[in-house]
Amino acid sequence: MKIRESGMPERDMWEKFFNPARILASLSINSQTGDVAEFGCGYGTFTIPAAKVIKGKIYALDIEPDMIRITNEKAKKNGLNNVQAVLRDFMAEGSGLPDGSVDYVMLFNILHLEKPAILINEAKRILRDGGKLGIIHWNYDPTTPRGPSMDIRPKPEDCIRWAESAGFSKSARHDLKPYHYGIILTKEEGVR
Template identity: 55%
Template sequence: MKIRESGMPEQDYWDSFFETGSILDKLGVTSACGDLVEFGCGYGTFTVPAAQRISGTVRALDLEAEMLQATNALASVSGVDNIELLLRDFVADGSGLPDQSADYAMLFNILHVEEPVALLREAYRNLSAGGHLGIIHWNHDEQTPRGPPLSMRPRPEQCRAWAEEAGFEMAGEILDLPPYHYGLLLVRVG
């Protein structure tokens, strides 16, 4: 089931909303990361830069073949070959990945999903002990140029509460990711 309000505008417009390198720096996506899973890769805006940083493989999930094709095209022109593209409805069917098979999980711009704690529990299941979860979402501000309606747009404190309900612990302060986003870095401790 496609997440509500998760359609994408034109790729160049979408990409203009993010300082991608700074966001990945602040969220600890570095060469110290092994394998990474991304729930909803979209155009590959973060997938490809993450793959360029980590030592392992990015498993990029999306239920839109068109999004996986765009990510694949971006990977090709960037000379990146450590991305595994997986056509998957992770809301209906989960990630399909084994327990504790990733060191990092990215939930970027998708936590307005109908059942956020269920999705966070799936990310938790996928992560090894000590593995990290990065969340970003649109600021709760009607001036942002895109993003889900404010009525369904979670605030950072809400994301934190949901993630803690799923078993995560905060691994730093809530982050400002200008111009339009905030972020959280969490950890699976046990």
């Protein structure tokens, strides 16, 4: 089932809110990064810039056929062969990726969902030891031009608490001006 308040505005409007290359660099997605899983790829706003810089493949999951189509079209237009866009309900079915199989999981603008622990635990399952979890979300500020309603919008400290409860550590916060914050965490060796 689609998570709450996950509808997207028009693509042109959405993509004005971010500088994806700068955000990805801040969150350590770079030429050293192997395989990546992205939960809720939307328009591929971050998928395509990530695919351009990583050395591995990116699995871009979304429940909306239109989002998968748009992401695939963008990958083709950019000549990228390391994007695997997957139509999937990750809340009902998980990611379908094997245990310990990816280097990095992207949870971008998604942690306002009803049960964040489900997604964070799935991220932990598929990450290799030492793998990274990258989170971004709208600042906890009612004046941002978009973003989930304030009663369900997570604060950075909420995201860190949830991830640490699942066994992630070494959290580092980033101010992704003008409207977002970012967090990177690490899956420690032996955490199951």
